Amino acid sequence: MLRPILLVCCVGTFYAEKVRYDGHKIIRVTPNSEAEFYQLDEFQQYLAKERVDIWHKSSGPNSHLDFRVGPDMGYILGHLRLTSRVLIPNVQAYIDYELKTNIMSKQHAGAGFDYRMYHDLDEIMDWMKDIVSQYSEIAQLFPITESFEGRQLNGIKISVDPRPGKPGIWLEGGIHAREWISPATVIYMTGQFLEQNGKDPNVTAALKAFDVYIVPVVNIDGYEYTRKTDRMWRKTRSKRDGQRCVGVDPNRNWDFHWCAQPGASTDPCSDSYCGPSAFSEKVVSGIADYIQNKTINVVGFIDFHSYSQLWMTPWGYTKALPKDADAQDVTSAAAVGAIESVHGTKYKYGSIANIIYVATGSSADWTYGGANIEYSVGVELRDTGKYGFLLPPDQIVPSGQETLAGVLAFMSSINMSK
Known part of the structure; x- marks a missing residue:
């Protein structure tokens, strides 16, 4: 399982501790030809079987694939035969930044809905x-x-x-x-x-x-x-x-x-x-x-x-x-x-x-x-x-x-x- 296991009791009443994504990366791969897309599509099917979190699916040449991998998921990248790049180096850092800036907005907000x-x-x-x-x-x-x-x-x-x-x-x-x-x-x-x-x-x-x-x-x-x-x-x-x-x-x-x-x-x-x-x-x-x-x-x-x-x-x-x-x-x-x-x-x-x-x-x-x-x-x-x-x-x-x-x-x- 790639998504962290959550202990959730009594749906709608109690929530588990917040899931963290420290060290998780978003990887982008863009096929430049039909041959490369054929390879990438096989990889996408592998990701689906492994239940990898796909952010954006590739549909053909020049259409990118974005997916999330955790620090213990190097085996996933071992199946990738195409050039990739890191789009987001640490998902948790981006979550924290989003939360921090949202809190700052709330602190500076006046009366009423912001x-x-x-x-x-x-x-x-x-x-x-x-x-x-x-x-x-x-x-x-x-x-x-x-x-x-x-x-x-x-x-x-x-x-x-x-x-x-x-x-x-x-x-x-x-x-x-x-x-x-x-x-x-x-x-x-x-x-x-x-x-x-x-x-x-x-x-x-x-x-x-x-x-x-x-x-x-x-x-x-x-x-x-x-x-x-x-x-x-x-x-x-x-x-x-x-x-x-x-x-x-x-x-x-x-x-x-x-x-x-x-x-x-x-x-x-x-x-x-x-x-x-x-x-x-x-x-x-x-x-x-x-x-x-x-x-x-x-x-x-x-x-x-x-x-x-x-x-x-x-x-x-x-x-x-x-x-x-x-x-x-x-x-x-x-x-x-x-x-x-x-x-x-x-x-x-x-x-x-x-x-x-x-x-x-x-x-x-x-x-x-x-x-x-x-x-x-x-x-x-x-x-x-x-x-x-x-x-x-x-x-x-x-x-x-x-x-x-x-x-x-x-x-x-x-x-x-x-």
Whole structure:
């Protein structure tokens, strides 16, 4: 086992001592040809069997593989025949730096919610209640479901000039627990939608055209686990009788080409485990049920992840393109252009399987193929590997600013296409 063994008793009540990653490195390997990728793909399959923590999977020549190795895992590198480089020399040092700078932000924060720092789940839930109370004329909480550990999953609906059949945009973050920049970015954008309505013409126009449904943290159990126990945890925290390993990858659990190979794992101990059945995870099935609610009209969907700076559309399960690929590309080009205009951050766009790797049972594939939402997107936020999942909090606001510009351009492009 490569992940340190945790003694966890009474799920949702007690947590083990925090897992540490002293001396763990992130290694990057980039194949330069088909022959090198063939070798690397064999190595990736070996990593999967050994349950190595893969941060970014290679999908072909010039597509890099990032993976984590501990100080006692030299045997892993002994199987690698290609040139590699160390991307992050000590994962724990990066975790400590992220925590230290977050604490410093908290110490310097004034009264109220600070968008410049990472917050725990209780703080986020309190903020959700407070902000809908502050903007009660246009915002309200809506209940979705309970999580496996019994936490209430809620969203925020922003509706200006409500009318029957008004189109909606669904924004969600934190489906993978360790991707902290995702909830933080979604939270920042939510604040801006509410604060800038009637002030910023782009925000005002977007809210006039669309209702916005926002779920800042989808994987609420997993997110809280990353805060208290294991910063590198990715999955949910569900546990089945007789199952040794905990959790399911909630972005492989949607009922569209669910668990089709090679885009997911059937190994319960894998970080890409698809689950015992489609929609086995309550937070996933709850969101799917809500999206299909007959009283709402979702026409655009974005699931925010990190990292790699990609704006991705279906399909994930195949490299073949969907019938709406051209229309999706128009909105994607508008989004990445707007993102770059803010801080110069460069994003690429394309279909999931072609731009990153094959992934089955994903949210964007289901919303497009199962719920008929034409403009379905998965976004990989900052960065491209310098910090990976451990982005310092001083990048939250810049990420929020540029991503909001991309979302507004995406919404405007959809509106013009109607």
